[in-house]
Amino acid sequence: MRSKSVATLAGVSALALYSSMSIAAGEQSKYNLPEPQSVIAQDIYDQHIMLMWICLVIFIGVFGVMFYSVLKHRKSVGYKAANFHHSTTVEIIWTVIPCLILVVMAWPATKTVIAMKDTSSPDMTIKATGYQWMWGYDYLQGEGEGISFFSKLSTPRDQIENRAPKGENYLLEVDNHVVVPVGKKVRIILTANDVIHAWWVPALGIKQDAIPGFIRDTWFTADTAGVYRGQCAELCGKDHGFMPIVVEVMEEDDYAQWVAAQLNETEAAAEQAEVDADTEFTLDELSEKGEQVYAAHCAACHQPNGQGIPGAFSALDGSELVNGPVEGHIEIVIDGKANTAMTPFGHLSDLDLAAVITYERNAWSNETGDIVQPSDIKDFRN
Amino acid sequence: MAAVHGDAHGHGHDDHHPTGIMRWITTTNHKDIGSMYLWFSLAMFFVGGTLAMGIRAELYQPGIQILEPELFNQFTTLHGLIMVFGAIMPAFVGFANWQIPMMIGAPDMAFARMNNWSFWLLPVAASLLVVSFFVPGGAAAGGWTFYPPLSTQGGLGVDMMIFAVHILGASSIMGSINIITTILNMRAPGMTLMKMPLFVWTWLITAYLLVLVMPVLAGVVTMLLTDRHFGTSFFNAAGGGDPVLFQHIFWFFGHPEVYIMILPSFGIVSEVIPTFSRKPLFGYSSMVYATASIAILSCVVWAHHMFTAGMPVVGQLFFMYATMLIAVPTGVKVFNWTATMWRGSMTFETPMLFAIGFIFLFVIGGFSGVICAIVPIDIQVQDTYYVIAHFHYVLVSGSLFALFAGAYYWLPKWTGNMYNETLGKWHFWLSMFFFNLTFFVQHFLGLAGMPRRIPDYALQFADFNKISSLGAFGFGLTQVLFVYIVINCIRSGEKSPEKPWDGATTLEWTHLPTPAPYHSFETPPVVK
Secondary structure, eight states: OHHHHHHHHHHHHHHHHHHHHHHTTTTOSSSSOOOOOSHHHHHHHHHHHHHHHHHHHHHHHHHHHHHHHHHHSBGGGTOOOOOOOOOHHHHHHHHHHHHHHHHHHHHHHHHHHHHHTOOOSOSEEEEEEEETTEEEEEEEESTTTTOEEEEOBOSOHHHHTTSSOOOTTTTSOBSSOEEEETTSEEEEEEEESSSOEEEEEGGGTEEEEEOBTOOEEEEEEOSSOEEEEEEEOSOOSTTGGGOEEEEEEEOHHHHHHHHHHHHHHHHHHHHHHHHHHHOOOOHHHHHHHHHHHHHHHTHHHHOTTSOOBTTTBOOOTTOHHHHSOHHHHHHHHHHOOTTSSOOOOTTSOHHHHHHHHHHHHHSTTOOOOOOOOHHHHHHHHO | OOOOOOOTTSSTTTTOSOOTHHHHHHOOOHHHHHHHHHHHHHHHHHHHHHHHHHHHHHTTSSSOOSSOHHHHHHHHHHHHHIIIIIIIHHHHHHHHHHHHHHHHTOSSOSSHHHHHHHHHHHHHHHHHHHHGGGSTTOBOOSTTTTOTTHHHHOOHHHHHHHHHHHHHHHHHHHHHHHHHHHHHHOOOTTOOGGGSOHHHHHHHHHHHHHHHHHHHHHHHHHHHHHHHHSOOOTTOGGGTOOHHHHHHHHHHHHHHHHHHHHHHHHHHHHHHHHHHHTSOOTTHHHHHHHHHHHHHHHTTOGGGGGTTTOOOHHHHHHHHHHHHHTHHHHHHHHHHHHHHHTTOOBOOOHHHHHHHHHHHHHHHHHHHHHHHHSHHHHHHHTTBHHHHHHHHHHIIIIIIHHHHHHHHHHHHHHHSBOOOHHHHHHHHHHHHHHHHHHHHHHHHHHHHTOBSSOSSOOGGGHHHHHHHHHHHHHHHHHHHHHHHHHHHHHHHOOBOOSOSOTTOOSHHHHTSOSSOOSSOOSSOOOOO
């Protein structure tokens, strides 16, 4: 009986897999949710394990009966068919019991849902903004208020395109970590600049979509210091797989130091910006800076050589708009173009915008010779 | 009351049809149209399957090797759309066309010419989808759910997709109206609703669902189209709209759609299991009520696809409870099938193997479904490979396995020939093995944190992705065997006995010769 032994084998191996999932839990995260680092993540983890056990018991019950029947009630062993076709009692029993099991499942879940939605009285609030394809963070309230930065994938292209060996945190590393103190309730406010993204850190048990034009919020309190990695979880276009999230949880003292350093930098940058606003830069200065800005914000679509991707992303090299009047160029960069992949970049600083526009107008085969100064951007914004 | 010709000579009209290509273009015969639906869906199954092979090839190892991210997104998007709208749905309509008239004792479908039109819309829509790969900017790349604002960013490919969805929707609505009318008006005398075979019941309920939700899909894609081209802002916050509105409307269609693809499978399995158990279906009426309950519940659970989009506590709780409730009628079905097998006299020909495989794997998909219904857990697994594993367990080992069960079950009736039983069993066991190899490990990937729709992944996901890809290649190749088996059956299969399955009790087996004549039941049978 080949089919018989294969059927048994299939049943046994599926059961083995299912149970190994539960047993492997806790030891490693390859088969299961990562080790929880917050109360909510712990609740989720425990409920998942509980459900796995319930499912396993039902599985063994149902398929135990079915495969007993498959083995014994077959024509080839001469079993004669019975002729019963309903039993109200049995049918009521197997309708009511699942209902009771569901109540057992729903009870703890309900408590967790209520807890995870309670974003009130946080110790600090951070706004996370999704961009195609990076995250922006603004510390809005609490210790660190005023800190603001972008956080972008730091894995080199060479690793992605298989020209270099892949590092330990391949695709899960960024230039600037979101740093938070341990044991504090952190409220994350989410929105997006262009399309829907989702902010997900599995170890902290939070995932929330970031929706352009709307504000959503969620929260976590990290139990222990450490670095926790996550990824964007909502398809957001070409580089959806390349905008990770890295949360670094620090002890309180370390966090205070980090905040001080960041605020110093922010202050210095603000002063510099004020100076820059009235400085007249040379073409070379702007182009050099512009090339960096271009690589960080534009090259993903328009490509480093300015050729774009035909049909999907316009070429800038030789483009009519780039070689046309300066005002049109500034406008499309700051405001974007509705219903296209060209999203607004008004969140960049005046200097960055001036630099990148100057760069684009004088790079590749473009030779307008135009210089756009930060003051021009300021004028446009006003 | 049955609408019949009153032709006393039985099969008098047999050969009154054009030959060659015109036979197929002009046909109004439910069997011809059913065959065309089935061949079309098989072809689309291979188109969608090829895309899946591309996806799995890219994911075979970390790094970008074969598909650039933009093309990868086009592959995942079109894989989903083609499999849902091109393969699974038309296959079930094909079964409906062939089987419903024969199972209720009707001569044909109620609206024969509209039937022809509903089919011939499909190749047009399918061409639009396939050709969109070759227009500037390529095919739609926003996922099969095409959420705005991402889908408002796309190019011509998105418009072609929208048009294709419109056409497919029109085809489905016409098909459903036809099925409803046929079932309600053309049953043989004596066949009361509660005597209909379960396959007919499930299709009746499915058809109502289709009529309810297809216009909703048409509406939402139209809104997307006007947002893209005519300056409206339904889904654009800057103009006073809301991107999440799209998700609500889409899933109001999308969730019932899930059941549209599974209810007819329940029907097929409910025909196959009793036949090969040689025992009547256990709990016929509770099966009917369970199907209806699932259909009704499916209309009030849509937002469980959106737990991470952000909604009030009460909303999350309501959609969680409603979703969990679906487990009850679904459980009833599984228990009924088990009770049907219990103390039967079973044999395990290919249709029965696929039916048991269906129950076995569908239950695993059901378990992961309950786990996904629990909001806190869903927060972790939403948009990860866990969800991919979940819905392939219900769609591939659910709908597709049931389609295979049905195909092997009715091939002798349709062609007059038997398929090769040994090859059929190979097809089942290979499918079973490779399917699980492909998708079981994806549960682990999702739990460990791999998001869906990414062309490249972190190194800790490498092992399972490799296993999954190998499984997928094996599964894809195995399906070529199915095509061979079908062609072999038609061309040179052994002649089928009049009633190859001794446990079969429905009209097409008890009242019609094998193969079924071109025109059947011109005089309705009397059902006692």
